[in-house]
Amino acid sequence: MKRTDFFLGVIFMFILNVTPSLAQEDAKALFRQNCASCHSIEQDLVGPALKGVTERRDSAWLYGFIINSQEMIQAGDPIAVELFNRFNKVPMPSHPHLSTEEITAILNHIDSEAEEAASQTASTHPIPRPEEFYGANYRQFTFGDMIFWIPMTITVLLLIATLVGFTYANDALKEARKEVVVPQEEL
Ligand code: HEC
Numbered sequence: 001m002k003r004t005d006f007f008l009g010v011i012f013m014f015i016l017n018v019t020p021s022l023a024q025e026d027a028k029a030l031f032r033q034n035c036a037s038c039h040s041i042e043q044d045l046v047g048p049a050l051k052g053v054t055e056r057r058d059s060a061w062l063y064g065f066i067i068n069s070q071e072m073i074q075a076g077d078p079i080a081v082e083l084f085n086r087f088n089k090v091p092m093p094s095h096p097h098l099s100t101e102e103i104t105a106i107l108n109h110i111d112s113e114a115e116e117a118a119s120q121t122a123s124t125h126p127i128p129r130p131e132e133f134y135g136a137n138y139r140q141f142t143f144g145d146m147i148f149w150i151p152m153t154i155t156v157l158l159l160i161a162t163l164v165g166f167t168y169a170n171d172a173l174k175e176a177r178k179e180v181v182v183p184q185e186e187l
Contacts, residue, residue, distance in 0.1 A: 030102055034098070041110060041117065052114065053107075069092045070091050
């Protein structure tokens with residue numbers, strides 16, 4: 001395999017790997033911009049908690065409701081009317097600008113957030129916070145510590161390097177002295 005092929009392969013794998021997480025970031029942003037003012041995953045706010053919504057409603061209903069809920073309420077859809085009444089007749093704004101892909105991404109985002117939250121509460125051995133782990137003497141490594149320790153480390157390393165340098169120079173000098181043969185007649 002040529003070297004360029006190899007690098008192209010690596011770049012390609014990188015792109016493949018990165019694309020889904022980018023889409024996830026996009027979905028998160030879409031949710032924050034369009035929905036988060038009224039919805040959370042876990043709790044009822046202005047609108048209902050969205051956890052599990054993809055299971056309790058079928059997908060045609062969901063897309064229709066998200067794009068234009070008022071249309072469904074006016075058409076007399078029983079679930080939509082019941083929700084509207086239960087949530088104090090606050091009309092959810094329509095989202096005609098959202099594409100099918102964007103709504104799918106938002107719904108996936110809701111599912112994955114709910115799953116994450118569930119797996120966090122389900123874990124029986126949570127990782128302790130560092131304070132709990134190390135006791136009361138624990139403190140964070142601060143910027144001030146770095147300002148002290150980085151120059152300190154460099155100084156110590158330089159000192160060691162100098163000492164080693166001296167040792168070598170000394171040895172070399174000794175060797176050189178041995179090699180100087182002073183002619184007898186000059187003594
Ligand atoms: C201004 C507040 C508001 C915003 C913004 C909003 N919603 Fe809603 N949503 C509501 C309310 C209130 C309801 C309850 C039904 C009603 O009153 O019409 C609701 C209901 C829903 C339901 C039905 C829930 C269920 O239990 O069946 C879904 C799904 C939903 N919203 C999704 C979204 C999504 C996705 C977005 C963003 C694209 C969004 N909503 C933005 C207020 C809002």
